Amino acid sequence: MGAIEKQRNILDFTLSSLGRRKGKNIALVVVYTFVIFLLASVLFFTHSLKKEASLILQDAPEMTVQRLLAGRQDLIPTHYIDTIRQIRGVQSVAPRLWGYYYDAMSGANYTLMVNAELNDRAGEIIIGNGVSMRSMSGIGNQALRKNDIIPFKTYDGSVLTLKVRGLLPFASELVTADLILVSEADFRTLFSIANDQATDLVLNVRNAKELSTIAAKITQIHPDTRPILREEILRTYDAVFDWRGGVIFMVLSGVFFAFIILAWDKATGLSAEEKREIGILKAIGWETSDILLMKFWEGSAVSIAAFFMGIFLAYLHIFLASSILFEPVLKGWSVLYPSFRLTPYISVYQIATLFFLTVIPYTVVTIVPSWRSATIDPDSVMRM
């Protein structure tokens, strides 16, 4: 028990000695906390976006087939469906119709998608929350409600008015903010798309292991198509978000090095009072290893305080304040940006990563200075 008692006493002494130099230590902890806050925010944010993307893509079709024309996506002829359906292992093939519509009145881009449930109710639409909140010129800033009418300008110049039949649930805001569900007939009138064409095809496959074989067969039969697997989309999202997080980390490394220099400076620049304190401790019988232990506890106290405060603030920032600092980046050019709260998620792995990126460099730069102060000669200090 003697060993634990010794550690406790040294820790006790360290904390009171830290308290005696409040100003200097608080300044260090504040900067340290800020650095951890920034890095943790980036980590939490990218991780939650990844999680959100994978949740959304869970319901995505296993395979999407697009047609390419001169390297760009084009409408796909619906007769491709018959040949693709004959490939062994394909359970179902369905055409999809979707696109973007620019609304000059609100200056926003809507995503229009055909929904089979509306096919026998031409003239009606279901809209997302962002669409309903758009500012209506002339009527005032009222939100759109059920049975309101939205005018659309078709691609041949005439006007098509569609009636709002309902609103999409709020829970799926991230995907549905700018979404409008329309019937197939209205969609074709709006964009003048011939009846034998679709935007792309979606496939269901009986056995997930056959996906790549089926994709290869499709490109063999129709060399102008591009099959995309759901796993590929997921993997790409993962890589892209990780990459973004990594890039921001690199950008923030400037801040980080400034902090490391500050920490180094604070640790080397011992005041005469601190030197005298160490001198007295050694004179009354403390060994060099005890002083090193004290310095270890000092570093731990500062690191732990800053680490947890930084993580806590980052948590508040990302999950409760909907990442105010990153919002402009998130918003981008979109007018109908979704307002959504990310699902809180922190793992031990994220914390371990943060620890490696912040506490370890801090510890490394303070080892030599604390050793230097621990090996001060007591008589030379006290003689000053």
Add this chain to the structure above:
Amino acid sequence: MIFHPGILALLLGSALTTSMLCYSAYEGVRIIRNWDISSGSERQLELERRTYLVSTVMSYVLGFQLLSLFLFIYTADTLSPLFIGAMCAAGSLNVNGFGYSALVLKIVGCLLAGLWLVVNFTDNKAYDYPLIRKKYWLLLFITPFLIAETSVQAGYLLGLKPNIITSCCGTLFSADAKTVMSDLLALPLSLSESAFFLSTPITIVSGLYVYFKTKGAYLFSIASFIHFFISIAALISFISIYFYELPTHHCPFCILHPEYGYVGYPMYLAILVSAVSGLGTGIINPFRNIASLCNVIPRIQKRFALISILSNSVFALIVVYGILFSNLSMAAY
């Protein structure tokens, strides 16, 4: 390279620990060349101070090394969705040739750093630094391992390119593939089981002998060393299947996942701790005749033997618990 925060953390951490170690090795060379305990010169005083710095650095190096071993496995695990066919760390470590070598070097690094700390601890208990040259030779021996580990790890992480097809843990650890792992699996279940249940009591009993009689440290040390390999082999060949409740799943990494209650962490930690403390009792044994250490070493050996016995027992208890309370029964095989 994948720009993943975990990868950046690992690269940064390894670079820092290795540079610290290189600095210590440089100090080590100076100490080996110029150490003279009988001298009261300025240089000797300076060197005595430097030993404190090296000790501090090495304790941090071991701590970081241990953390980075688990961070490495966990990162490989999280990266697995980026590679076709990789389902856990087993698959993503196989993406390029450096993965498994980096893992092995990391484990060796942990063991060596632990042993160094044991020698250092013993040396610090005596007033006249009797082991100073030996421990700095050991330090010079460890340094190339950690440099190799850092480079191989960098080679692995920088060479990762998403989408390269790798075999998943199901095929990699199935008995057909010609790897060391498959040789372990090819061991009959009864053989690996009896090896494990034989070597556990042998190690513990020889540990108790060291604890009570302070004799037989070499035997205990060798037993611990063999037990280290038997434990890992047993974990892959027969212990893991009880936790997965699947007689064909032998993955050594999935056991670290939350769905198995992170049970792998205490198990691997127990294996490492018992190996370091068991080997430690043997490595300091030759010095028990040095005048300033003859009273100290038996006490230290007792303490390490106790630590080793305890961690071996913890491991054995987890294993027995896992086998008894598993829904899987291998009685039919």
